[in-house]
Amino acid sequence: MPLLPHLAMFITPLWIAVILGVLVGWAWKPKWASRLNLRPQNDTAFPHSTPSLSAREKDASAGASGPVTERDLLHLWKLVEEKDGGPAWVQMMDRSTPTMSYQAWRRDPESGPPQYRSRTVFEDASPELVRDFFWDDEYRLKWDDMLIYASTLEECDLTGAMMVHWVRKFPFFCSDREYVIGRRIWDAGQVYYCVTKGVPCPSMPRHNKPKRVDLYYSSWCIRAVKSRKDGQLTSCEVLLFHHEDMGIPWEIAKLGVRQGMWGAVKKFDPGLRTYQKERDSGVPLSRCACAAKINTKITADYLSSLENTTSDLLETENQDTSDKPAGRNIPKLLIVGGAIALACTLDQGLLTKAVIFGVARRFAKMGRRL
Template structure:
């Protein structure tokens, strides 16, 4: 009401210069009060106000997972606030910067740490990846249902394939391959031997190992695969590792970030890549009750930079042509290992496996499910909105304090309260 009653008085002035001078006289202290009020609201921050911010920060920090990211609102990312160099904002930014610098220092000190710890912290292939693969094998990942695509069988080899389409991401594939007269160790070595793979996998045109850990068996390899003539070749930077659960081998291969290998225009790099399998002994189909066969359950998806519907059509058309080369390759590998064991031993990194107990994984899942139930049944904890409420009160309070001390007029107070209210609404939206 003060603003409505004051404007007619100004507009009744006949001289334009008088009008402008009156407006300037009103606006100057007004904006000074607004700026100082906002500064007071942000600078004058008692220690108890950090409680909400710290709670929000701790609640939004990501849990160890491969696979999920959580975006956090950082006031230092706003240029206008960053340039003010306000104490608590700068401290908050330094705290985040110190975490990132600490992370970089940890990675630089990996060479001085034990190799196992260094590899676990590098994030190439971790136990979270093992848990994820175990859930896929046990059909406990909670994803969509699988739709069968193929079922081929011959006397010594069979192959079944399924597909599913997640809401976000490329199509996912699951397959079961069955080999007669093959041990899990032989099949494990066969899939891990890049030197021999080029003899049966005609899509692989280049393979190179860039990093190895002799304690965990973790590797970083570079592949270049040949695509049909209408597509350029694709480059893969793959992290891989094997876990041994009593001759049940969980083999993880996935795309990893590896800045040491610069990105090039050609071949095009595939960033999203996942191809992992479980290898285990199986009973022979001859009916003798002997565990002389081997079963491989594979899970695969990748974003090749091709529209997903076209990629699905291409996979469906070319799947059997690629799969039927696997068994002749395995039989040739078996013969080579039997005849030339001295000149072609099993790949060393394939034999470096991390021991794991499947019962522990099952217990971990049961414990995790129980925690989920308890969290769902327990009262909801206060969310991070409490911190925004504290900041809103500080901003409005600072503006009110200055409005009451710097100017007694209704016009200044009305506009200051309006601006403060708009700032409060902005904070609520954020």
């Protein structure tokens, strides 16, 4: 349930300022500038790969091998229980509609991109329906207007684990992004731990366009909760934990999240309700929805014992991330130059001149976290 690609669409004016700044200061061309794609990107569909059963996932222990393992399950459980040892979460949003409520938090680790935590509650929805909804790539192509391609590379009939290939559409001044994602679901008594993360895939060659996103983590816990209407267990809670490095400067990405998060989130509820109607009408399940029903059964006690007895599983996704690359630090000259050029050419456009100069001043102070 990634949000950041959606939110990138809301920061187009800021990116225009950066691009103009690059043109103004091209004599000082930094390393990251050579990687910017300033022309529109028109991707054609990838040829469909022939899915194959992953031999690694055939292990009878259903967790000792494969790209997504019990290590990932434990990490997600710790995030849900707030036992991962990371920085404190700072609340960003609290919004609701008649059939959905949404809260979001952010934190900034010492290294790696910003991390996001959200809690979404859908009224009159079962955990199984919501699980299938977010797992169903075929249906996601209908409601997620930034997902332009999705295919299954590998799948396991025993555990339901999958490796999928996504291509997501980005604004015109960036190349599209591709993801190779490993994912798997554990069922702890109708509490579903759904792990999705970027995984290496040597057999999938890299291309200049679309750009591969290696650091990607988007996992959630789905469970029934009491309805705010009558107190019955007829609502579904989704706790999402997400971070990724899309190649966009993190300070700009954080601003985009604050400005555009709710607009992206509002798409979930109508998409879910349409999906529910289709399911009720007897529409056949897609391949991914069928895979969502194959998951590894565990107990709450098993999760606790996993924490207590397996010390080598204490590594987290945060420890795997590298320090912020220098390419993310935007030179002050480029930001200010871009803002001046934009302010002098725009006449009451998407941003007022005062806002443009304010943003320039803010991003010039890159040593301070937003």
